[in-house]
Amino acid sequence: MPTNGNYPLKLQFGLINYERRYLTAEAFGFKVNASAPSLKKKQIWTLEQDSQDPQVVYLRSHLGRYLASDKDGKVTCEADCCNSDCRFLIVAQSDGRWALQSEQHLRFFGGSHDYLSCFAQVITHAELWTVHLALHPQANLLSVARKRYAHLSEEDGEIVMDRNIPWGVAALLTLVYLDGKYCLKTCNNRFLGNDGKLLVQSGRVTAYTLELKSGKLAFKDCEGKYLSPMGPTGTLRSGRCSKPGKDELFDLEESHPQVVLIAANGRYVSIRQGVSLSANQEEETDMETFQMEIDRQTRKCLFRSSQGNYWNLVGHGGIQTTATETSANNMFAVEWLGHRVALRANNGKYVCTKKNGQLLAVSDTVGEDEQLTLKLINRPILILRGENGFICHHRTSNTLDASRSIYDIFTLQFNDGFYHIKGVSGRFWYVSSSGLVCSDGDTPEDFTLEFVEHGRIAIRGRNGRYLRGDPGGTLMGDGLNPDSSALWEY
Structure with a gap:
């Protein structure tokens, strides 16, 4: 598991045929066609790799059904579990497009409109698909080899990969899709050129072909070389490699919201004084910044410090950043009070700010001392x-x-x-x-x-x-x- 506590984002995408139409899964009769001019819900496919053979993939529609082809080349999308007809191989082309080959029948999938089949013995333009990622375009980028995250280094004017945790707005990258290729855009609205420099305008040297290798991503530039982290700080630029190895592979991870909290005394909640939380600072630094992670089941919130530890309810209502594993005592229910919030800990008490700035979960009701101002900092x-x-x-x-x-x-x-x-x-x-x-x-x-x-x-x-x-x-x-x-x- 990556150091940020996230699994990589599931690869979801649209597939565009030679007529610039998207592969579509219809709800009626589970039929497929390639007629849609844009990427919406019915055009999103999820890639699943076979657990035994990572070269084999399955394509799942928005309806949870799998694309399949029989021996006669007839294509359907109604299977609710993976069978031998659902097994495909991705044959990647030099321009980043995919040919999809039935592993069972060794024929290629293609066509247009309602006339789709998987019966071609060779790859022509009709069997080539452009991949358009359907992920939310803002994410964190993790180097597979270095196990470090990318962030903007404004003083050097480059993207470097040397962070254990993707912290602050500098770690937020936006993937911009332009005519089948992708640009990497930083939070200060600059585009990454293949020489590692950040440019105001996108263009040929900022456009990358996205390739998939064993479930990881590689970015190929206009010269056929791949982005990789270079040097001791991991400056992101194109290297000499014309084939992607481990150094050229990346994961995309969702970017959690990161916030600062201002207590009723007007001070920032901080861990600068140690592991106990206290509202006693007048400036925003990493010590005052916390990552909000919403639990999928309970919808309660975990707050993670820049050191990687979670807020933790301890004896007598104290709150410390000492937890390395998640538990019920790490979770806080958030009550939204207009432009303020209140936090209720696992002991059923509200978090309040004492006169000395210390935060304790000891209150039964919400008053002024129990209200916090929550400021999102990594989504300018x-x-x-x-x-x-x-x-x-x-x-x-x-x-x-x-x-x-x-x-x-x-x-x-x-x-x-x-x-x-x-x-x-x-x-x-x-x-x-x-x-x-x-x-x-x-x-x-x-x-x-x-x-x-x-x-x-x-x-x-x-x-x-x-x-x-x-x-x-x-x-x-x-x-x-x-x-x-x-x-x-x-």
């Missing part, structure tokens, strides 16, 4: 994806679409527990009187973020309602509850 840029797609500016109006296959990047600004969301035009989001979320505000409007589920947030407007995607794909600010339509990958 925000990309939001809901159950039907990404949030993007509407082409012809001031509203926002919530079901697009492409995304816009928004800027997140913090203000005393509230957040302001700014679009590419420099204008702000607001909720209109009719409940529409608009993107052309001259002045910022207050929103609150609620980390209610692993990997997803709910966003609440000034009217107390949640932002949700309506069935027509429009972003509305009228949701009563943070249900599936109001939860956003970020």
Whole structure:
């Protein structure tokens, strides 16, 4: 398991044929076609490797069914478990495209529209598929060989791979998809060139072909060489290798939210004084920053320090960063109180700030001393994806679409527990009187973020309602509850 406590992200992607159409799994009759012009829910496939033979893969649709081919080349997607007809081999091409070969029948899969088959004996342009990753594009990058994470080194103007834990906004990378290739973008809006330099504009030297090797990723540049960490600090640039070895392989991991907490006394919660938590600092450093990890089952929150240890409830309500393994005493229920939060520990008591700044879980009710301000620090840029797609500016109006296959990047600004969301035009989001979320505000409007589920947030407007995607794909600010339509990958 990686040092950040995460498993790598599951590889999910769309497959684009020679006519620039996506392989689609239809709910009706479990049929497949290649007719869709964009990547949405029905076009997402999950790659699963065979446990006995890692060269063999299975392609699972959004319906949980597996792509299969029989001896006559007929393609279906209704198998609910893996059988011999579901076994495929990936034959990677020099340009990064895939040919998918039935391992059982040794024929290649291809075609267009409703005319798909797996019967070709040789690979032609009709059997080649471009891979479009369907992951949320913001992630942490882990070197497989060095077991170190990438982060931006602003003073050197490069990406280096020397962190045991991906900490702070500098560790956040954005994968930008452009015409079948990928760029790596840093949190200061620079693109990684193949010589290791960071550039303001994307172009030929910042575009990489993504290759899959034994479940890991490799990035091939325009000269046919691969990115790898170089030198003692692991500067990320293209090396001499024209074939990827272990040094050229990477994992993508989800980026957990990292926050600072401000107590009622106006001071930051810190571990600078030792293992016990105390609100006694006036500046934000790694010692005041904590990673929020939402437990999938209980939806309670674990707080992890930059040293890698978890908050832990100890005797008499004390809280220390001493735990290296997770348990019930590491978990805190978060109660969202508008632009403040309260934390309830495993003993049923609320965390409060004492006069000396010490944090103790000893309160039965929530008053001023039990309220904390939570500030998200590693999402200055925000990309939001809901159950039907990404949030993007509407082409012809001031509203926002919530079901697009492409995304816009928004800027997140913090203000005393509230957040302001700014679009590419420099204008702000607001909720209109009719409940529409608009993107052309001259002045910022207050929103609150609620980390209610692993990997997803709910966003609440000034009217107390949640932002949700309506069935027509429009972003509305009228949701009563943070249900599936109001939860956003970020």
